[in-house]
Amino acid sequence: MNNLAAVIPVIDFGTFLETGEDAAESARVVSAFEEFGAVVVHDPRVSAAANDLFLDMMEQYFEQPETKKLADARPQLQYQVGYTPPFRERPRDHRERIEIMATKERPSIPTEADAKGRYYWRVGTPPATTQFPSLNADNVVPEGFPEWSATMDGWGHHMLNAAIAISELLASGLGEEKDALTRRMIGAPHLLDPTGVDLGAFGKNGTICAGFHYDLNFLSLHGKPRFPGLDIWTRGNKRIAAELPDGCLLIQAGRQLEYLTGGRLLNGYHQVVVNEKTLAAIEDAKAAGHSLWRISSTFFAHIASDELLEPVVGLTDAVRSDLYPSRLAGELVQEELKAIGLST
Numbered sequence: 001m002n003n004l005a006a007v008i009p010v011i012d013f014g015t016f017l018e019t020g021e022d023a024a025e026s027a028r029v030v031s032a033f034e035e036f037g038a039v040v041v042h043d044p045r046v047s048a049a050a051n052d053l054f055l056d057m058m059e060q061y062f063e064q065p066e067t068k069k070l071a072d073a074r075p076q077l078q079y080q081v082g083y084t085p086p087f088r089e090r091p092r093d094h095r096e097r098i099e100i101m102a103t104k105e106r107p108s109i110p111t112e113a114d115a116k117g118r119y120y121w122r123v124g125t126p127p128a129t130t131q132f133p134s135l136n137a138d139n140v141v142p143e144g145f146p147e148w149s150a151t152m153d154g155w156g157h158h159m160l161n162a163a164i165a166i167s168e169l170l171a172s173g174l175g176e177e178k179d180a181l182t183r184r185m186i187g188a189p190h191l192l193d194p195t196g197v198d199l200g201a202f203g204k205n206g207t208i209c210a211g212f213h214y215d216l217n218f219l220s221l222h223g224k225p226r227f228p229g230l231d232i233w234t235r236g237n238k239r240i241a242a243e244l245p246d247g248c249l250l251i252q253a254g255r256q257l258e259y260l261t262g263g264r265l266l267n268g269y270h271q272v273v274v275n276e277k278t279l280a281a282i283e284d285a286k287a288a289g290h291s292l293w294r295i296s297s298t299f300f301a302h303i304a305s306d307e308l309l310e311p312v313v314g315l316t317d318a319v320r321s322d323l324y325p326s327r328l329a330g331e332l333v334q335e336e337l338k339a340i341g342l343s344t
């Protein structure tokens, strides 16, 4: 296992933000997604203070009693806004994929639902009309957090802006128009996705907070959490501990990006499991009197629910477009939600 930035290229947005293009970084973005399914980015607009404010508030939120949090759950909306209780989401069975890996690269095999709970907060402008109202529902604001919307939108917009910049760099690098991806993201149900695991209760070595899986969305962005435990896998099935340098974001390819590129870029896999570094961080947090909730500062960028998903971006002769039949992004999302136990 290696430190992330030692392995995966770190993309600097500086020139792109000044000039609106950066051919060299575009090429590096493409090769990073091809080889690793992920990039690390340094976005000078992303403030560590906004991440801290967000993590502080989410720790307070998750520390509340379960009955209080359940008032914010919306099972009838497939949990696509508000609170999702722990031990609800169950990863797909990926054992076939795991068995081809070298033993030392293998993830933990999930045997039950994930220990993580989560809060979904929709970010960005909703669509004017949609065939998928439950995927585009209004946000839930929990009681007792007057600063909630401003804090969530503050961090959420940092993440959305980074997602837009990487999508423009990526589209250019794939030989497409700069807006080939972002024009499909207009009115999409982007979600800020803080997950929470009570390491005070579940912080034993090997606890699966989030079992080995890919993400069903377009791109997943991760800010730096206060507890380690995230591992990602490269296209060549190498496992990497996602130790982020300060001030950087990890961006991993999701299912919708794989679809649009006809498999030229594959969705990345990851897990969050308590390991020895997590245990050390738990001891430090206890000694310092800090919260023992592990909060992830994750953001799911989406393609708009009513947009067609089909292989149309950056295609090469080698891609197997036939594996990706046309369908609406919202249909793909609903099928994936069923497979992981969030909808019936």
Ligand SMILES: *[C@@H]1O[C@H](CO)[C@@H](O)[C@H](O)[C@H]1NC(C)=O
Pocket (backbone or CB within 6 Å): 205, 206, 275, 276
């Ligand atoms: C934690 O689990 C890992 C993987 O099973 C193992 O190699 C390691 O020795 C364990 N550490 C402790 C402190 O139990």
Ligand SMILES: [Fe+2]
Pocket (backbone or CB within 6 Å): 210, 213, 214, 215, 270
């Ligand atoms: Fe994930």
